[in-house]
Amino acid sequence: MLHTHPEGQPQPQGHTCCPETTTSHPNDPIPSEPKDIPQIHISTQHPTQSHSADSSANSLHYSSSSNPDSPATPATEVQIDNELEQLKDEGLIAISPEAPEGRRTSDQLIPSDPKEIRKILGEGGENKRLIEKVCCGEGCCKLEALELDPEAKDHVPVVVPDNDAFRSLKLKLGPLSLDSKLTRTLDLPAEVVTFAPLTDATLPFESTVQKHPPRFVTPHPPYEVFSAKVHHARELTKAGAEKRTYHFDLDVTDYPEESGTVDFVVGGAIGVCAPNSDEVVDDLFDSLCVPRFVRDKPITLKTVNGRWPTIWGDEMPRELTTTRRELLTWCTDIQSYPPSKPLFRVLAEYAHAPNEKKILQYLASAQGQAAFCDLRTGPHLTINQILHAFPSSQPPLNRLIAVLSTLMPRFYSLSQDPMVSCQRDGSQCRRIIEMAVTVHETPNWRGGPRKGVGSGFMERVAQQAIAATNHGVNPLTLDLRVPMFRGLMANPLAREFCMDGPMMLIGSGVGIAPFRGFVHRRLASQNVTNKVWVVQGIRDSLLDEIYSGDWGVEEAKIKTIVQSRGGQHEYVQDSVRHQADIVWFLLNALDGRIFVCGSAKGMGEGVERALVDVVIDKGSLNMEEAEAFLEGKKREGVYIAVSSFLYYPIQSFSIQSLRWVD
Secondary structure (H helix, E strand, O other), rough: EEEEEEOEEEOOOOOOOOOOOEEOOOOOOOOOOOOOOOOEOOOOOOOOOOOOOOOOOOOOOOOOOOOOOOOOOOOOOOHHHHHHHHHHHHHOEEOOOOOOOOOOEEEEEEEEOHHHHHHHHHHHHHHHHHHOOOOOOOOOOOOOOOOOOOOOOOOOOOOOOOOOHHHOOOOOOOOOEEOOOOOOOOOOOOOOOEOOOOOOOOOOOOOOOOOOOOOOOOOEEOOOOOEEEEEEEEEOOOOOOOOOOOEEEEEOOOOOOOOOOOOOOOEEEEEEEOOOOOHHHHHHHHOOOOOHHOOOEEEEEEOOOOOOOOOOOOOOOOOEEEOOOHHHHEEOOOOOOOOOHHHHHHHHHHHHHHHHHHHHHHOOOOOHHHHHHHHHHOOOOOOOHHHHHHHOOOOOOOHHHHHOEOOOEEEEEEEEOOOOOEEOOEEEEEEEEEEEEOOOEOOOOOOOOEEHHHHHHHHHHHHHHHHHHHHOOOOOHHHHEEEEEEEEEOOHHHHHHHOOOEEEEEEEEEHHHHHHHHHHHHHHHHOOOOOOOEEEEEEOOOOOOOOOOOEEEHHOEEEEEOOOOOOOOOHHHHHHHHHHHHHHHHHHHHOOEEEEOOOOHHHHHHHHHHHHHHHHHHHHHHHHHHHHHHHHHHOOOOOOEEEHHHHOOOOOOOOOOOOOOO
16 A cells, blocks of 8 residues: 655655755755765864773774684574564564563564464474574474363462562463373483593692683684783763663783784674673572582583583583583573573472472473463573572582583674774883673562673673772773684674775664774775764763764764654664765765664664665655665675674574573
8 A cells, every 4th residue: 555745646655754854855866975075084172081092093003904804703693584584474473572671582483372383384394494493492382281180179289489589480380280290391301411520630720710711612713712901991871871881992912813814803893701700600509509619629521512611612522621610600601591491301300399390390391381481581581590499409510501501702893993003001012902892781580680791791890990090090900801802803894894985884872883993994094084974873962972072083073963862852763864865875876885783673673664765765666676775785785784683692593592682
């Protein structure tokens, strides 16, 4: 169905017309370079907020080769968008509803009954191949109703554990009793991880658990994780901001050389191997009643197969010397992934209280499938929370670790041009890379906030550095370290960035950070600096604007600030429509680029809809033609959209693929 434009032109349904502004003339189809482009020069103004002396906009030039086509970090997340869209278009699936803020929406199938899943699978399961790419693998198709036993005279519901952790789960157990018959209960997972005493107790062993992961944690075999010294840290957001964002300067002068011309590049991202906090690890030890004297005692770890406890090592049996604390701190993810059926099955095996054992068995059975799905797609859960909910279950640590996921690196984009990054320390030039991290928090079952593994670790480091600076102490004297490695240097932002040609940089929140590096590179080359347009989406410019006054240019001439909660209450997609002339020019320019970085849900989808609206109005196309036009620009590398979730990788798209953001 077509709607009628106020001027009489039919418009596609769902289309939002671009407004008439000084930079938007919807009825002019001719792409032309914007007139009166402001002449941009390097700013001589002092930044509006204090920042480190080694900010890359004012730093010395560091000469180094780079290659954006360098080998990328091994993929950790299977791209399923195309398959999901195909299933949605065919009416075969329904995606879970939008989650509350602070939690990643699930891309998993959530059927409400066996009939729905059979409809999805089709007769004979002919659609199984497509479903395998989006299924959580947790047996939704095995849902069976829990029925009352007709021979039972008196039905007595199972007594639920009386503790806050269990109540926070909000489990719906229905008519479950100790006598309920459960079917298709998952078999007890095989014992694939074992601990043994050291074969030779005289061999020297030194643990670096408090500062650095064990040497066998190798994201890029044979290269080890690099211990980057924190040169400086500061908070970018103001007090009262809904989310806190920190800036870090990391010293990578001594980063080891790798093969070829692999180097840090503008738009690239580094991997950070963040540990679980001591508080969380000790709480888990206490829940399992692991004696304190054995937590740091060296042991021999034996695995049957797989990559764990490495990250991307070969799949093979292993025998390593380590400690229980090292394995929980650096190798095991205990708070990012939803619970799995193998986890509940192991907990049920070692639960002493009959009522707790029954509930755990129920969650691993066909009858408990609905309750299990509620746990996986509901509020954020951690392993510690589940152990507190079922206190009688105290499985051996090796059995618990075997059904948990590997603790994966967290990726963060560089927020400056690493080619222009040097800080003089006496007579020595130190190479510095910069990054920004936003702290992700979700409600804790105890009532407080739960921070993500990566952002929580980086905030702890930042707070130590900031406290030292506030007391007149040089943070360098604290020897603060961030375990990291060079990775994702061939991601779309780095690969498609070009030294010349006009470009629009659209980002929200911390997604704007890599574009600061784009502007710095243009400044360093003194090349078409004045053909850059920046659209920065924030909640409130008084609290949330990051890198204000720290771009190295007169920002008012190139940057548009869009506030969703302050000012005009607009979003970045509104600004895209308001600048339709510039957008249309960039989409049709021989060397034009439009970069988008931010949340795929909401911001990313909104910007793409706005771009389609521009194409419809400026190109006089219908919806289908406009979408096809934009898809062509994606293939040509003119329109590059990167989700901020790129920097929150998951282990693999398998039985434990669903993951909460941290």
